[in-house]
Amino acid sequence: MEFDPRNPDMARPGDGGLGQPIAISLDRVDEIATEVQRLVKAGRESTAWELIRYLHPADMGSVVASLPRGSREAMVRVMSPETVAWMLRQMNPVEAGRVGTRLGVKVLSLVFGQLHPAQALATLRRLPFLRPHKVAESLDRPLEDEGALAHGPDTAGSLMVAELPIVDAGALVQSARQNLGELAETRDKITHVYVLIGGELAGQVSMVDLALADDATPVRDVASPIVATVTTDTPAEECARLRRHYNVTQLPVVDGPRLTGVILADSLLGVTVEQDTRQMQQVANVAGETVDGPLAGSVRSRLPWLTVNLGTTFLAAAVVALFESTLTQVVVLAAFLPVVAGQGGIGGTQTLTLIVRAIALGELAGVEARRLLLREALLGLLHGVWLGVLVAAIAFAWKQNPGLSLVLGVAMLGNMVIAGSVGAAVPLLLRRMGLDPAVASAVVVTTATDVFGFLLFLGLATASIGLLT
Amino acid sequence: MEFDPRNPDMARPGDGGLGQPIAISLDRVDEIATEVQRLVKAGRESTAWELIRYLHPADMGSVVASLPRGSREAMVRVMSPETVAWMLRQMNPVEAGRVGTRLGVKVLSLVFGQLHPAQALATLRRLPFLRPHKVAESLDRPLEDEGALAHGPDTAGSLMVAELPIVDAGALVQSARQNLGELAETRDKITHVYVLIGGELAGQVSMVDLALADDATPVRDVASPIVATVTTDTPAEECARLRRHYNVTQLPVVDGPRLTGVILADSLLGVTVEQDTRQMQQVANVAGETVDGPLAGSVRSRLPWLTVNLGTTFLAAAVVALFESTLTQVVVLAAFLPVVAGQGGIGGTQTLTLIVRAIALGELAGVEARRLLLREALLGLLHGVWLGVLVAAIAFAWKQNPGLSLVLGVAMLGNMVIAGSVGAAVPLLLRRMGLDPAVASAVVVTTATDVFGFLLFLGLATASIGLLT
Numbered sequence: 001m002e003f004d005p006r007n008p009d010m011a012r013p014g015d016g017g018l019g020q021p022i023a024i025s026l027d028r029v030d031e032i033a034t035e036v037q038r039l040v041k042a043g044r045e046s047t048a049w050e051l052i053r054y055l056h057p058a059d060m061g062s063v064v065a066s067l068p069r070g071s072r073e074a075m076v077r078v079m080s081p082e083t084v085a086w087m088l089r090q091m092n093p094v095e096a097g098r099v100g101t102r103l104g105v106k107v108l109s110l111v112f113g114q115l116h117p118a119q120a121l122a123t124l125r126r127l128p129f130l131r132p133h134k135v136a137e138s139l140d141r142p143l144e145d146e147g148a149l150a151h152g153p154d155t156a157g158s159l160m161v162a163e164l165p166i167v168d169a170g171a172l173v174q175s176a177r178q179n180l181g182e183l184a185e186t187r188d189k190i191t192h193v194y195v196l197i198g199g200e201l202a203g204q205v206s207m208v209d210l211a212l213a214d215d216a217t218p219v220r221d222v223a224s225p226i227v228a229t230v231t232t233d234t235p236a237e238e239c240a241r242l243r244r245h246y247n248v249t250q251l252p253v254v255d256g257p258r259l260t261g262v263i264l265a266d267s268l269l270g271v272t273v274e275q276d277t278r279q280m281q282q283v284a285n286v287a288g289e290t291v292d293g294p295l296a297g298s299v300r301s302r303l304p305w306l307t308v309n310l311g312t313t314f315l316a317a318a319v320v321a322l323f324e325s326t327l328t329q330v331v332v333l334a335a336f337l338p339v340v341a342g343q344g345g346i347g348g349t350q351t352l353t354l355i356v357r358a359i360a361l362g363e364l365a366g367v368e369a370r371r372l373l374l375r376e377a378l379l380g381l382l383h384g385v386w387l388g389v390l391v392a393a394i395a396f397a398w399k400q401n402p403g404l405s406l407v408l409g410v411a412m413l414g415n416m417v418i419a420g421s422v423g424a425a426v427p428l429l430l431r432r433m434g435l436d437p438a439v440a441s442a443v444v445v446t447t448a449t450d451v452f453g454f455l456l457f458l459g460l461a462t463a464s465i466g467l468l469t
Numbered sequence: 470m471e472f473d474p475r476n477p478d479m480a481r482p483g484d485g486g487l488g489q490p491i492a493i494s495l496d497r498v499d500e501i502a503t504e505v506q507r508l509v510k511a512g513r514e515s516t517a518w519e520l521i522r523y524l525h526p527a528d529m530g531s532v533v534a535s536l537p538r539g540s541r542e543a544m545v546r547v548m549s550p551e552t553v554a555w556m557l558r559q560m561n562p563v564e565a566g567r568v569g570t571r572l573g574v575k576v577l578s579l580v581f582g583q584l585h586p587a588q589a590l591a592t593l594r595r596l597p598f599l600r601p602h603k604v605a606e607s608l609d610r611p612l613e614d615e616g617a618l619a620h621g622p623d624t625a626g627s628l629m630v631a632e633l634p635i636v637d638a639g640a641l642v643q644s645a646r647q648n649l650g651e652l653a654e655t656r657d658k659i660t661h662v663y664v665l666i667g668g669e670l671a672g673q674v675s676m677v678d679l680a681l682a683d684d685a686t687p688v689r690d691v692a693s694p695i696v697a698t699v700t701t702d703t704p705a706e707e708c709a710r711l712r713r714h715y716n717v718t719q720l721p722v723v724d725g726p727r728l729t730g731v732i733l734a735d736s737l738l739g740v741t742v743e744q745d746t747r748q749m750q751q752v753a754n755v756a757g758e759t760v761d762g763p764l765a766g767s768v769r770s771r772l773p774w775l776t777v778n779l780g781t782t783f784l785a786a787a788v789v790a791l792f793e794s795t796l797t798q799v800v801v802l803a804a805f806l807p808v809v810a811g812q813g814g815i816g817g818t819q820t821l822t823l824i825v826r827a828i829a830l831g832e833l834a835g836v837e838a839r840r841l842l843l844r845e846a847l848l849g850l851l852h853g854v855w856l857g858v859l860v861a862a863i864a865f866a867w868k869q870n871p872g873l874s875l876v877l878g879v880a881m882l883g884n885m886v887i888a889g890s891v892g893a894a895v896p897l898l899l900r901r902m903g904l905d906p907a908v909a910s911a912v913v914v915t916t917a918t919d920v921f922g923f924l925l926f927l928g929l930a931t932a933s934i935g936l937l938t
Contacts, residue, residue, distance in 0.1 A: 020694070020695075021694070021695045021696060021697050021698050022694055022695070022696050022697070022715075023696055023697035023698075023711060023715055026831070056696065056715060058714050058715050058716065059714075062714075062831075066836060090716070091716060092713055092714065092715075092716040094713070095713070095714065095716075098830075098832060177680060177681055180677065180680060180681060181681050187677060188675065188677055190677060191660075191676075206657065207660075207676035207677055207679075207680055208649065208656060208657055208659060208676055210676075210680040211646060211649060211676055211679040211680040212646060212649060212650050225489070225490070225491055226489075226490045226491070227490060227491050227492055227525065228490050228491070228492035229490050229492075242492060244561055244563070244564070244742070245527050245528075245531075245561065245564065246491075246492055246525060246527050246561075247527065247559070247560060247561040247564075247735055249734070265718070266716055269738065272741075272742065273713070273741065273745070273830075276742075276745035276749075277826055277830070279749070280745075280748070280749050280822060280825075280826050281822055281823065281826065289823055295844070295847065295848060295851070298848055299848065299851055299852070302816075302819050302848070302852065303852055303855060305815070305819075306812065306815060306816060306819075306852055306856060307855075307856070307859070309811065309812060309815050310808070310812060310856060310859060310860060310863075312811075313807050313808040313811035313812060314808060314863060316807040316808070316811065317804040317805055317807055317808050318804070320803055320804040320806070320807065321801065321804040324800055324801060324803075324804070327796075327800045327803050328797075328800045331793055331796045331797045331800065331803075332790065332793060333803075334789055334796050334800075334802075334803035334806065335786040335787075335789040335790040335793070336786055337789070337803065337806055337807065338782050338785040338786055338789065338806065338807075338810055338919055338923070339779070339782040339783060339785070339786050341807055341810075342778065342781075342782035342785065342915070342919065343775065343778060343779060343782060345814075346774070346775060346778050346912075347771075347775060350771050350774075350775075353749060353750055354750065354758055356749075357746055357749050357750065361567075361742075361746070362495070362531075363567065367535060375764070378764065379764060379767055379768065379771070382764070382768055383768070383771065383772055383775055386772060386776075387775060387776070387779060390776070390779060391779060394779075394783060443815075446811070450807055450811065454807070
């Protein structure tokens with residue numbers, strides 16, 4: 001490993017890599033970011049660079065990404081393309097993806113266009129969450145072997161690197177060490193060396209076992225079986241599941257019996273984090289946005305769902321309109337519409353969130369759908385009894401109308417049971433249909449609780465109108 | 470490492486640990502789970518055990534956890550306490566926590582009560598997500614050094630193991646290897662050995678550097694600086710942030726300059742996953758639940774929020790009641806209440822989800838709160854213009870009342886701006902107050918969009934009542 005004065009992960013000559021921890025507090029990063037913003041605004045990028053050049057690359061990245069959009073290019077020009085590429089490579093790939101996305105394609109093509117093509121390609125392959133294919137396309141001259149970046153964005157192919165840590169089963173541990181030492185881009189990230197027999201993947205040696213073995217030991221004696229393999233088109237989601245379930249750190253990508261790539265630990269982890277983010281966002285239909293991305297992107301992601309939702313709220317409106325004559329007779333019923341709908345919506349969303357997350361974590365293996373449905377309906381009943389009594393009591397205290405209180409209480413009870421059942425049924429059904437339960441569930445569930453809640457409440461009120469007036 | 474015939478992670482004698490990957494498909498796990506459930510129901514636990522004893526511990530765990538509550542004890546009795554402890558130890562700690570939680574304290578105390586106390590303690594320390602303290606308390610005889618399990622459940626202390634991979638800076642690499650080889654519980658999980666000078670933590674050596682170094686090299690020459698340290702009372706959340714931001718695999722826990730524990734890679738990761746789960750669940754107020762936990766736990770977690778929410782929906786009801794005379798004159802206004810409230814609620818939740826997640830990922834460093842607020846308010850305006858025009862058009866087509874359409878369109882526009890502003894302001898404010906923005910934001914935001922939406926809509930309608938009738 002060459003010494004790089006800007007790289008605090010590397011041992012510095014003279015001090016043997018020993019000394020104080022490198023991390024700084026979030027507040028300190030905030031302070032430095034503010035100062036750097038001020039300096040860059042005043043056109044003093046070089047002074048700003050002096051402030052951050054000895055920071056950990058992750059902190060350096062946070063500061064650069066915090067600059068206003070117009071100032072980022074000036075800062076990057078002062079830093080040199082090599083330093084920016086190095087910074088991104090050293091970061092957690094998910095954070096590197098975010099920082100790169102904030103820098104924007106224009107600044108990124110400035111950086112990657114000036115790197116040696118091989119280095120540019122290798123760096124882009126270490127940045128799976130940056131849409132490396134888009135960056136490569138934006139360059140003036142094409143990268144060799146750009147096809148390597150062309151895998152679907154959510155597949156194992158887009159996550160893997162092509163530098164392979166391999167050794168033959170018949171070789172000695174000494175060869176395994178030598179092969180490991182010759183890796184250029186990925187050496188520091190490797191957790192397992194793969195063992196081949198006749199060129200085919202047959203096992204692995206962990207770094208710990210390699211560190212402990214004698215040079216003269218046959219590789220075969222320290223090898224252990226491969227736990228799981230994927231192919232280039234395996235969905236990223238499945239890679240994340242394999243990592244989590246089998247507790248593996250690194251995944252081999254194979255084509256038949258041959259090893260074609262490796263998903264390194266930090267990219268594999270990144271998939272988990274990215275999927276958690278996407279899933280949270282999908283429940284609210286804001287998937288793929290960042291807090292300071294372009295407005296047009298946010299409009300594109302949110303407006304379609306808002307429009308769909310408008311359609312569904314009109315369903316609820318139509319139900320209310322059905323009961324116009326009842327409302328004319330007992331206009332105070334209108335005041336309780338948000339109470340019935342609001343509670344149902346919250347109850348349904350609680351169930352829904354729990355089940356969507358359980359599906360994502362693979363917790364439903366061997367658990368019967370019917371049992372889940374019954375459980376949530378029963379919970380809805382329990383909550384409904386309490387909320388029904390409470391809402392009836394409050395309504396009575398407020399309006400002194402026993403008929404109204406009764407109708408409201410019963411409608412609340414019924415809607416909570418509906419909320420629990422629908423909140424469980426919708427994601428389970430979407431999953432059975434092969435759809436992502438996170439995407440559409442929330443809209444369907446809140447529509448159902450609105451529509452059925454109003455039907456129950458206003459229907460009961462109409463049936464017992466004599467009690468209310 | 471002793472050979473264990475039940476442990477597929479270990480090399481089997483004779484085949485040198487080579488062969489087919491061990492992973493099986495989710496469908497296959499489901500099939501085996503169903504068959505095992507059938508066998509255990511018929512009292513044939515031993516036959517069931519034969520079906521799963523050669524599975525990967527993670528799959529074994531899934532199958533055992535899928536058994537109905539009453540059958541788990543019988544299965545665990547057949548498996549022997551040592552095997553169950555081994556299974557839990559081999560799993561991803563988060564999944565081990567879930568499987569353990571499903572087994573329940575009674576079954577767990579059966580398992581851990583029969584283990585050698587030292588082994589029980591070491592195993593419990595590897596299972597931070599299982600509330601090891603509770604399990605230890607349930608045992609008939611106390612474990613020695615039970616205090617080691619007494620750290621707060623969300624602190625570094627509860628995540629760390631006490632077995633320390635250390636070497637003196639002045640020693641040779643040979644000693645580092647020897648120390649590593651002597652670790653009993655954690656050897657296979659270690660990614661860095663810590664370097665001490667005069668007993669104080671001064672650096673680290675990665676497994677890769679250790680694997681590559683000559684026996685005769687001084688440790689000092691292959692050491693690199695520590696990136697970050699934590700203390701036993703550092704919140705788990707901060708540990709997760711350090712891992713993510715600095716891309717570290719393992720965290721040293723220190724007391725002053727002395728190393729007191731190590732958070733291993735899989736526990737450190739587990740914190741990230743657990744926090745993502747909790748955060749998703751907190752937005753919907755179902756934190757800490759599992760899909761088939763006891764009903765009482767779910768009621769305890771959800772009912773308080775449902776009750777709080779009932780209070781807030783009455784706020785909305787009170788606003789509607791203010792306008793009873795307007796509603797009496799134009800009763801069809803009631804039908805549009807869910808439209809105004811529903812759209813505002815969805816819009817506010819979109820903004821909220823985006824910001825809560827960005828806070829959790831530490832993406833807001835150096836980003837001004839004012840800029841975020843403005844951005845979301847502006848987005849609300851853009852969405853509001855489109856939705857306002859659309860809702861006015863649909864309402865006109867339905868009711869042919871131009872005044873009603875105008876009032877509805879304007880109220881929609883206004884409520885979307887409010888939704889964006891409140892959706893951004895509430896989590897930012899909660900964060901500034903040192904509270905968790907995931908917990909209460911959703912209730913506050915939907916209350917605000919209901920209340921302000923109704924005020925705007927019914928207020929405008931009252932002001933322009935002449936246009937409507």
